[in-house]
Amino acid sequence: MTSKNxxxxxxxxxxxxxxxxxxxxxxxxxxxxxxxGFLGPNGAGKTTTIRLLLGLLEASSxxxxxxxxxxxxxxxxxxxxxxxxxxQTGLYERLSAEDNLDLFGRIWHIPATERAERIRSLLEKMGxxxxxxxxxxxxxxxxxxxxxxxxxxxxxxxxxxxxxPTDGLDPVxxxxxxDDLVDLARQHGVTVFLTTHNLAEAEKICxxxxxxxxxxxxxxxxxxDLRLRKSAHTLIVVGRGFxxxxxxxxxxxxxxEAVELQDRHLVVHFKRETDSGNLVQFLAGKxxxxxxxxxxxxxxxxxxxxxxxxxx
Amino acid sequence: xxxxxxxxxxxxxxxxxxxxxGGRQSWISMLILVGLIGIYLPYINGAxxxxxxxxLLDWAWVPLFMTIGLVADAFAGERERHTLETLLATxxxxxxxxxxxxxxxxxxxWGIAFACSLLGVITINVVFPSAGLQFYNPGMFFGGLAAVxxxxxxxxxxxxxxxxxxxxxxxxxxxxxxxIMAIWFIPFILIQTFPDKVxxxxxxxxxxxxxxxxxxxxxxxxxxxVADGIMLLLAKKRFQRTRLILE
Numbered sequence: 001m002t003s004k005n006x007x008x009x010x011x012x013x014x015x016x017x018x019x020x021x022x023x024x025x026x027x028x029x030x031x032x033x034x035x036x037g038f039l040g041p042n043g044a045g046k047t048t049t050i051r052l053l054l055g056l057l058e059a060s061s062x063x064x065x066x067x068x069x070x071x072x073x074x075x076x077x078x079x080x081x082x083x084x085x086x087x088q089t090g091l092y093e094r095l096s097a098e099d100n101l102d103l104f105g106r107i108w109h110i111p112a113t114e115r116a117e118r119i120r121s122l123l124e125k126m127g128x129x130x131x132x133x134x135x136x137x138x139x140x141x142x143x144x145x146x147x148x149x150x151x152x153x154x155x156x157x158x159x160x161x162x163x164x165p166t167d168g169l170d171p172v173x174x175x176x177x178x179d180d181l182v183d184l185a186r187q188h189g190v191t192v193f194l195t196t197h198n199l200a201e202a203e204k205i206c207x208x209x210x211x212x213x214x215x216x217x218x219x220x221x222x223x224x225d226l227r228l229r230k231s232a233h234t235l236i237v238v239g240r241g242f243x244x245x246x247x248x249x250x251x252x253x254x255x256x257e258a259v260e261l262q263d264r265h266l267v268v269h270f271k272r273e274t275d276s277g278n279l280v281q282f283l284a285g286k287x288x289x290x291x292x293x294x295x296x297x298x299x300x301x302x303x304x305x306x307x308x309x310x311x312x
Numbered sequence: 313x314x315x316x317x318x319x320x321x322x323x324x325x326x327x328x329x330x331x332x333x334g335g336r337q338s339w340i341s342m343l344i345l346v347g348l349i350g351i352y353l354p355y356i357n358g359a360x361x362x363x364x365x366x367x368l369l370d371w372a373w374v375p376l377f378m379t380i381g382l383v384a385d386a387f388a389g390e391r392e393r394h395t396l397e398t399l400l401a402t403x404x405x406x407x408x409x410x411x412x413x414x415x416x417x418x419x420x421x422w423g424i425a426f427a428c429s430l431l432g433v434i435t436i437n438v439v440f441p442s443a444g445l446q447f448y449n450p451g452m453f454f455g456g457l458a459a460v461x462x463x464x465x466x467x468x469x470x471x472x473x474x475x476x477x478x479x480x481x482x483x484x485x486x487x488x489x490x491x492i493m494a495i496w497f498i499p500f501i502l503i504q505t506f507p508d509k510v511x512x513x514x515x516x517x518x519x520x521x522x523x524x525x526x527x528x529x530x531x532x533x534x535x536x537x538v539a540d541g542i543m544l545l546l547a548k549k550r551f552q553r554t555r556l557i558l559e
Binding site: 109 | 385394
């Protein structure tokens with residue numbers, strides 16, 4: 001049973017299509033009012049997970065609750081309270097932007113006056129209000145994506161699923177949509193479940209991230225946690241007296257995975273988390289003058305790739 | 313649920329009649345049909361048109377012409393334009409979506425048939441004026457509208473059934489056309505294969521039925537109602553969100 005502060009909770013969720021395990025025993029929780037990034041390469045199982053959580057697909061085994069509703073038996077309640085932007089924008093291209101939003105307002109039984117006001121305020125926030133009467137098929141991809149995001153918020157959902165919302169957008173359009181997305185989510189107090197393979201994007205906007213690959217969940221945590229987990233294995237030593245023999249001796253140590261000598265920096269990658277004291281002692285013994293020792297700062301991308309490598 | 317069905321009908325009409333690709337084409341074909349059945353046929357048949365039961369046969373073409381294109385697009389079109397999954401991810405129930413799709417084409421066809429019938433009255437009264445207002449035989453008028461409704465439901469249900477599984481609108485249209493042709497011709501072919509005894513039974517019953525048109529009409533209505541019920545149930549059974557997502 002999900003708690004008040006949990007929007008999504010899955011337990012050992014599986015989804016199998018023939019021999020293919022699209023989702024393979026994933027367990028995680030998404031806290032309310034957070035921006036949760038679900039990261040993974042193409043075909044990792046991100047879209048299938050969203051479909052399972054929306055009750056559009058039935059799990060082979062395991063369970064999931066969304067906003068306290070069971071995905072197997074209360075899917076209609078989930079869809080009532082959630083918004084979704086799936087793989088495609090799902091916009092009716094021969095209708096105007098206003099008509100698209102009006103349709104979804106009607107689907108959610110929003111009264112006419114409130115509907116018109118909501119369309120106005122959301123389109124104004126996105127800078128699309130002046131073009132609301134135009135057919136959607138005349139719009140750029142970036143504008144369509146923005147409209148599709150607006151559509152998911154029409155009925156004031158508690159939770160929105162966004163499946164790669166910035167995919168295929170140029171960097172400027174992607175950044176603009178990202179900013180709008182964060183603003184809207186924060187202003188409206190919406191929990192956002194966002195899938196992406198754009199790690200820089202996840203790093204910028206997500207409070208929590210999970211990494212999935214080949215249907216398996218590899219890790220869950222904040223972007224900082226993930227970076228630190230990777231960085232915990234790397235130490236950077238600034239100093240003088242790094243000779244080739246020191247580097248060779250370091251490489252011979254059992255815990256050391258790799259050593260890079262860069263200008264006055266020595267970057268040492270360990271196989272597991274290690275105490276910097278041992279390294280300092282070793283280097284001092286070799287006559288190295290140490291000015292500074294610090295943990296490496298891996299990017300989320302490096303952490304992500306390391307996770308995939310570990311899985312492989 | 314009614315509100316949801318009306319929302320879908322509104323969306324379908326707005327999209328199809330006014331804006332979907334080929335919108336102009338659908339307007340032209342609609343105007344040709346209305347002109348033919350509402351003006352031309354009454355004009356050449358004269359005042360007898362309003363009392364002639366064979367006029368019912370002409371009305372029966374309306375749902376065939378009007379629904380076939382519309383209903384083939386119902387789900388195959390949504391799939392082709394990548395809007396189906398978004399629609400399925402809304403709060404709308406399966407029944408609302410299904411009935412909304414069927415009702416939009418049924419009411420579209422029925423509305424045009426109704427307009428044709430009224431236009432026929434106007435044509436006759438303008439071209440062949442008499443002392444008072446000339447109108448249809450009430451039984452024929454209401455029977456005709458009911459027949460159009462039942463035929464439209466039948467074709468729409470088949471159309472939705474086919475469209476649910478078709479990958480493209482073109483494929484749905486072809487399958488639907490073939491299905492309707494098969495429904496039309498197969499009974500005639502089957503009758504030829506019946507044993508002589510059965511055929512002679514039909515031959516002996518035919519004059520009795522000919523003498524009692526209400527019996528034939530009532531029987532046809534009964535068959536249509538049963539066929540509509542069966543097709544609606546089949547369409548409902550085929551409508552499964554999971555299958556629609558994966559297909």
